Amino acid sequence: MKIFHQPKELQEYALNCKRSGKRIALVPTMGFLHAGHASLIDIARERGDEVIVSIFVNPTQFAPTEDLDKYPRDFENDCKLCEAHGATAVFAPQPEDMYASDRSIWVDETVLSKVLCGKSRPIHFRGVLTVVSKLFNLTLPDVAVFGKKDAQQAIIIKRMVRDLDFPVEIVLGDLIRDTDNVAMSSRNRYLTEDERVRARSISQSVFAAEAKLKSEGVKAVSEVIDDAVKRISNAGGVVDYVEVRDADNLEEPTSNSKELLFAVAAVFGTTRLIDNCFVKL
Ligand code: AMP
Secondary structure, eight states: OEEEOSHHHHHHHHHHHHHTTOOEEEEEEOSSOOHHHHHHHHHHHHHOSEEEEEEOOOGGGSOTTSSTTTOOOOHHHHHHHHHHTTOSEEEOOOHHHHSOTTOOOOOOOSSGGGSTHHHHOTTHHHHHHHHHHHHHHHHOOSEEEEEGGGHHHHHHHHHHHHHHTOOOEEEEEOOOBOTTSOBOOGGGGGOOHHHHHHTHHHHHHHHHHHHHHHHHGGGGHHHHHHHHHHHHHHTTOEEEEEEEEETTTOSOOOTTOSEEEEEEEEEETTEEEEEEEEEEO
């Protein structure tokens, strides 16, 4: 497995792969990899000859008040996991090699990024779309794999690919949970033992909502939201949002909605956690 730190060296490698007719699959990550990331690498392995995993804690998607500096890192272990799952290259750049100090171009989205996580993280998706665009230009992927764990991110990236004509197929991997059903996340590392137990209320509310929305559809929306807010608040969590949206356009669901997204963000201690489910109607 090759390891690249310099963007231009990676791009040269990707160009050579393409010239020799290889299919490239990209898995963008921020590292501190777990089984959720591994499942995306497995999907990429099936779809590409070359599997490039990027490991980059992207500063432009963090607000100054957020956890950029304390975001967990373990490069050695990440490389082991990548290699074990068949990645052919890891790309781990330094921020100063990714961003010129006088950079002035952003990729932004103006509708889907205003709701859900976009409300409390107003610059987040601009940072994500800018770095993902750069990663697409550096790795020239035929396919890029993202997790449904970050449902809004996945939907916005699909929109970017559509609206800006990136020649990249976006594939989504299922949300992977730990044995206690808490959605796997690098940020789970921040939780105390007690917070971790209480954070189970999030996945419990997701499962309850999923069952109810499956059987009753859009008319159950306010009931499942109330139920989730109660469960999470009773467990000591501070709810950022609990919402049900049309999974196609993130608008309020209607009787014409074909798929719903039930999405939760809540804070336990100092840790903001997200979870969700998609429900086909
Ligand atoms: P991150 O390193 O948190 O930025 O995540 C990198 C990619 O892994 C994103 O596409 C995430 O949606 C995905 N991912 C993170 N956690 C999970 C999970 N528990 N299950 C599936 N995909 C995940």
